[in-house]
Amino acid sequence: MAGPVTDAHRIIYRDQTILAIQEHMRQFDDSFSYLDGMSGKQVTITDIIGTTDARINAPEGGDTPDIENTHEPVWVKPTRIDWGKLIKKEDQIKALTDFKSEYVQSGANAYIRAHNAILAAAIFGPRLIGNEVPSSSAWAGRTVPVDLVASGTPAGMSVKKILNAMQLMETDDLTLEEESLTLAMTAVENEQLWNDLTHISRDYRSKAQLDDMSQRVRTIFDIPVTITKRLGSYDGSTYQAALYCKSAMHWGPFMPMDIKSAQNPSKQFREHVYIEGWEAATRSEDYKVVKILNKK
Numbered sequence: 001m002a003g004p005v006t007d008a009h010r011i012i013y014r015d016q017t018i019l020a021i022q023e024h025m026r027q028f029d030d031s032f033s034y035l036d037g038m039s040g041k042q043v044t045i046t047d048i049i050g051t052t053d054a055r056i057n058a059p060e061g062g063d064t065p066d067i068e069n070t071h072e073p074v075w076v077k078p079t080r081i082d083w084g085k086l087i088k089k090e091d092q093i094k095a096l097t098d099f100k101s102e103y104v105q106s107g108a109n110a111y112i113r114a115h116n117a118i119l120a121a122a123i124f125g126p127r128l129i130g131n132e133v134p135s136s137s138a139w140a141g142r143t144v145p146v147d148l149v150a151s152g153t154p155a156g157m158s159v160k161k162i163l164n165a166m167q168l169m170e171t172d173d174l175t176l177e178e179e180s181l182t183l184a185m186t187a188v189e190n191e192q193l194w195n196d197l198t199h200i201s202r203d204y205r206s207k208a209q210l211d212d213m214s215q216r217v218r219t220i221f222d223i224p225v226t227i228t229k230r231l232g233s234y235d236g237s238t239y240q241a242a243l244y245c246k247s248a249m250h251w252g253p254f255m256p257m258d259i260k261s262a263q264n265p266s267k268q269f270r271e272h273v274y275i276e277g278w279e280a281a282t283r284s285e286d287y288k289v290v291k292i293l294n295k296k
Helices: 007-023 089-097 102-124 159-171 187-197 202-206
Strands: 043-049 071-076 079-086 127-129 135-137 181-185 208-211 216-220 223-227 233-235 238-245 249-264 270-283 289-295
Touching (some): 007 249, 007 270, 079 102, 089 102, 089 270, 102 238, 102 249, 102 270, 159 187, 159 238, 159 289, 181 187, 187 238
Parallel strands (some): 181 223
Antiparallel strands (some): 071 127, 079 270, 127 135, 208 216, 216 223
């Protein structure tokens, strides 16, 4: 559909793209805590207060205790996401106004893939910590070994490994009943878990929600399962899955998403659509994120 592009067409494109982005699958949003009102080059998102111990059987009449806490500010820096595409002259109005057009859907898909990648990278990626000048700190949490089931023999995802990850969290004094947990893994690891569940006791199977049509595990021990390829690999023969607490993972925008369309004078004044956003994600506590290694 040829013809002049008006401001009304451009507004429709913006609204259609916003709707498409809202409707697309965001893999991690529900398992992260949302941060609002961020701006600037970097911002403190939380101040982790270290644990302390209460006194037992302190002497009567003694001094009132003043027990020190450690403080560890956690920071985030924004990451820029952008996407653009030149529209063919003969398609310009339909491309801007059709919800199903490649310019609406491709842009929305590309933006959400980048958004998912930013959140996934925060699970095991470095975090910024420190008071005056924050420094990058690598993930230093606990790991379920790839050979947990049989020492020296690498194995895939299993119920035993998930239980071990939960036990490692409890060893660090986490009360799991007070946390919102998520288990993230690849489709291959999910199939490994499905096979493990179908061959072990009925008690375990009753605590897992199985989708028999697609051979997928959607929840286990009331923990929702996210199937993703974005956690990467531990090495060439080993996947790395994650069991993490929502209270340890954070994300949010640094500015409202900018969606626009305008004529590009350097491209024969063809209409050029563009999407830009600034987002940030980080992990606050390492001990609330457990890495589970599984054979590929």
